[in-house]
Amino acid sequence: MKIERLTFIRIRMPLVAPFETSFGVTSDRDCILVAIDSDGLTGYGECVAEKDPGYSYETTGTAWHVLKDFIAPALLGQELADAADYQRRVESIRGHPLAKAGVEMALWDLLGKREGRSLKDLLGGVRSRVEVGVSVGLQVSPQALVERVASYLEDGYRRIKIKIKPGRDVLDAAAVRKAFAEIRLQVDANSAYTLDAAGALAPLDELALLLIEQPLAEDDLWDHSRLQGRLRTPLCLDESILSARHARAAIEMGACRIINIKAGRVGGLSQAVAIHDLCRKAGMPVWCGGMLETGIGRASNLALASLPGFTLPGDISASDSYYTQDVTLERFTLNPDSTIDVPTAPGLGVSVDAGQLARVSLDRLELVPE
Ligand code: NPQ
Ligand code: MG
Numbered sequence: 162m163k164i165e166r167l168t169f170i171r172i173r174m175p176l177v178a179p180f181e182t183s184f185g186v187t188s189d190r191d192c193i194l195v196a197i198d199s200d201g202l203t204g205y206g207e208c209v210a211e212k213d214p215g216y217s218y219e220t221t222g223t224a225w226h227v228l229k230d231f232i233a234p235a236l237l238g239q240e241l242a243d244a245a246d247y248q249r250r251v252e253s254i255r256g257h258p259l260a261k262a263g264v265e266m267a268l269w270d271l272l273g274k275r276e277g278r279s280l281k282d283l284l285g286g287v288r289s290r291v292e293v294g295v296s297v298g299l300q301v302s303p304q305a306l307v308e309r310v311a312s313y314l315e316d317g318y319r320r321i322k323i324k325i326k327p328g329r330d331v332l333d334a335a336a337v338r339k340a341f342a343e344i345r346l347q348v349d350a351n352s353a354y355t356l357d358a359a360g361a362l363a364p365l366d367e368l369a370l371l372l373i374e375q376p377l378a379e380d381d382l383w384d385h386s387r388l389q390g391r392l393r394t395p396l397c398l399d400e401s402i403l404s405a406r407h408a409r410a411a412i413e414m415g416a417c418r419i420i421n422i423k424a425g426r427v428g429g430l431s432q433a434v435a436i437h438d439l440c441r442k443a444g445m446p447v448w449c450g451g452m453l454e455t456g457i458g459r460a461s462n463l464a465l466a467s468l469p470g471f472t473l474p475g476d477i478s479a480s481d482s483y484y485t486q487d488v489t490l491e492r493f494t495l496n497p498d499s500t501i502d503v504p505t506a507p508g509l510g511v512s513v514d515a516g517q518l519a520r521v522s523l524d525r526l527e528l529v530p531e
Contacts, residue, residue: 162271164236164530166198167264169228171221171524174455174484181299183326183353184215190453191221193228194488194518195267204271205513207461208263209425209452216351216400216452217259217426224260229526232264238530244268244431258403258428265429266461266509273508279464280510281503284434286467290500292474293466294320295482296349296451299329303336310337310344316482319499320345320371320474326353331364338368345474349374352400356384365394371473372397372419382407385416395419399450403427408436412443419473423450424465425458433465441470451476456489460509463493467503477501488518 171193179188191212197204210217210224235250247268251261273280280286295318300306310321321341323333325348334348347370354362354376365373372395377384379400389396395418402408402420404427411417420440424433440447449466452458459477466475479495480487489511493501504510 162199162241162275164197164199164239164241167233167237167528168196169225169526170194170196170518170522171225172455172488172518172521173523174488174521176453176483177485179298180453182215182324183351185213187211187213190455190483192455193221193224193263194455194457195228195263197264197267197271199271200275202271202274204267204269204274204508205457206263206265206267206270207454207458208259209423209454209458210259219257219259223257224263227254227257227260228264229528232260233528236264237528241268243272244429248429248431259425262425262427262429265431266424266458269430270508277507279505280461280508281464281467281505284430284464284468286464286503287469288467288503289505290496290502291463291466291471291477292320292499293477293495293501294318294322294345294474294499295478296322296476297324299324299326303333306333307336307340310341313482314341314344316479317495317497317499318478320347322347322349322374322476324348325350327358327361330362334365334368334370345371347371347374349399350376352376352378356387359388362392366392370394374421375399375401382411382414382416385411386414389415389417397421399423400426402436404432405435405439408439412440412445418445420445420447421450422447422465423452424461425452426450430461430465434468437468437470446470446472448473449475449477451478453483456480456487456491456493456511457509459493460489460504460511463501463503464509474499486517488514488521490514
């Protein structure tokens, strides 16, 4: 495929409710959409960086810079064979996985549209519907949290993840467990603890949680292995797993018993699949993480989560749970069994709502070969 044009579109979509985590609170989703034109077709991708460096050091600002000044010049006017070819061309750009992954997603969409095959088929997916859950932000009180969870259960979600931070952990989780004895429940700390402070998490072992996600620092596999030795509940790593090498090290060290895979965090769908394959061989369960994606990234997550090793429910919620209006014409809805259908149309299987995209756009840059 010849890369004839690259377009970057910065958008801002209001969330239905503010989303609070251990690193901050946000009321809008800022991200960058990527469009690649080749041979009369357009492929779309989503860079999941946020406005602020809370989850990752990358932001919409750094991603815009890396996309415009480094990734685009490496691609414009070039013939690209596939995702592996793309990764070789951006290999010398250090870091910035979220920026790289946004372009790789657009390439897959283009490849699929060209071949008339869905992303699920291209990646080797085996399921037509995937199990999903919802991620619930920190609320003002344990009572408010229980009410929020009740409403998500009413919507049909059968797996609940709550955000925790020091001082808002055991009481919150215990309140939810007390109100709903049987539900599949897990917690996510987004790196808010040190190994010493994580002593406070010991009572979580009594709450029958599916997992405790990323309690310690992103760059601290070692202390996660120490902490896992003290807890019966499986630890799950999110921020710490940036490549297949990290995944292998985490497995060998016993730093976790479950891995959350996000294509953005690992630099693209191809690496996400590689980590899936490695974990599958090692018997390490994985699930698909989420970044409050628009319909574009959501479609990509559904295709990824259809691979056979994704045995736990993903953070892939129905569009309505986060946004009143999306940039895709398709809206993803929850089936009664807490699953969402994987798109079957070529590529990502979604089409962009041009009017809505124009309404949420903040900035747009079109680049063509010189
Ligand atoms: C996680 N996601 O698993 C994250 C992190 C996260 C669904 O819990 C704006 C955009 C705010 C992306 C907050 C979920 C966000 C964000 C948290 C991602 O760790
Ligand atoms: Mg997480």
